[in-house]
Amino acid sequence: METLLEFKNVSVAYGGIQALHDVSFQIPKGEIVTILGANGAGKSSCLRALSGLIPLKGGSISFRQEVLSSWAYKHPHRVALKGIAHVPEGRGIFPELTVDENLDLGAWSVAGKSKQDRERVFAYFPRLKERHSQLGGTLSGGEQQMLAVGRALMSHPTLLVLDEPSLGLAPQVISLIFRILEEVNKSGTTILLVEQNAHLALQVAHRGIVLETGTLTLMDEAKNLLNNPRIREAYLGNH
Numbered sequence: 001m002e003t004l005l006e007f008k009n010v011s012v013a014y015g016g017i018q019a020l021h022d023v024s025f026q027i028p029k030g031e032i033v034t035i036l037g038a039n040g041a042g043k044s045s046c047l048r049a050l051s052g053l054i055p056l057k058g059g060s061i062s063f064r065q066e067v068l069s070s071w072a073y074k075h076p077h078r079v080a081l082k083g084i085a086h087v088p089e090g091r092g093i094f095p096e097l098t099v100d101e102n103l104d105l106g107a108w109s110v111a112g113k114s115k116q117d118r119e120r121v122f123a124y125f126p127r128l129k130e131r132h133s134q135l136g137g138t139l140s141g142g143e144q145q146m147l148a149v150g151r152a153l154m155s156h157p158t159l160l161v162l163d164e165p166s167l168g169l170a171p172q173v174i175s176l177i178f179r180i181l182e183e184v185n186k187s188g189t190t191i192l193l194v195e196q197n198a199h200l201a202l203q204v205a206h207r208g209i210v211l212e213t214g215t216l217t218l219m220d221e222a223k224n225l226l227n228n229p230r231i232r233e234a235y236l237g238n239h
């Protein structure tokens with residue numbers, strides 16, 4: 001199996017506080033991998049380090065056998081150009097721009113055909129088509145999350161990275177978004193998903209990574225994690 005993304009002994013610190021300690025894992029091309037962990041475990045820090053939003057204190061991150069982490073910090077646009085799209089915690093859409101304009105910004109890294117790509121996003125999320133001229137800031141929370149995911153898809157990423165896409169959303173919207181993520185994955189996009197809702201995440205993921213206070217304690221196939229008594233107790237509320 002081809003490895004798309006590799007973390008090798010990644011450490012991250014904020015001032016004197018270490019948020020990630022020697023985190024190592026590999027993500028195979030074509031899979032959905034989820035990072036599980038309690039609040040403050042370091043899940044978002046993994047994604048922020050990958051996208052070049054924070055520096056590494058040690059270790060390296062490679063994408064398609066290229067070490068990104070030697071130059072990525074402060075160059076998130078260059079990371080995006082490599083084919084990594086990040087849907088951040090809190091969505092990060094532009095409230096003063098319309099749905100169409102938000103989507104087109106997602107296509108900045110690909111030349112030309114944004115109209116055609118919008119139609120692909122609208123096919124996934126018809127609600128966005130109905131509201132294409134509405135300002136982003138006036139959309140409901142669920143619609144904003146659809147827009148954030150849609151905008152990331154506009155660049156046809158090789159790796160789609162999402163930080164808690166289900167946060168604060170109604171169950172119907174959550175199941176819609178997760179269904180789309182599965183479709184996007186089947187069409188060839190690898191997905192790295194951070195999710196509080198471990199049960200939901202392990203339903204769609206091939207593999208899961210468990211972080212505890214900045215340390216990777218377990219990586220296994222999703223079906224094994226779903227049956228692991230310790231994981232069931234800690235993250236699944238014995239679902």
Ligand SMILES: Nc1ncnc2c1ncn2[C@@H]1O[C@H](COP(=O)(O)OP(=O)(O)OP(=O)(O)O)[C@@H](O)[C@H]1O
Pocket residue numbers: 014015017018019037038039040041042043044045046
């Ligand atoms: N900008 C920052 N400055 C200082 N400490 C930070 C900063 N960002 C994160 N931290 C700390 O790093 C640790 C990991 O944070 P991180 O946001 O990666 O956790 P998380 O697993 O995403 O948590 P959550 O589930 O609450 O989103 C936490 O202890 C947090 O307080």
Ligand SMILES: [Mg+2]
Pocket residue numbers: 043044045089163
């Ligand atoms: Mg987080």
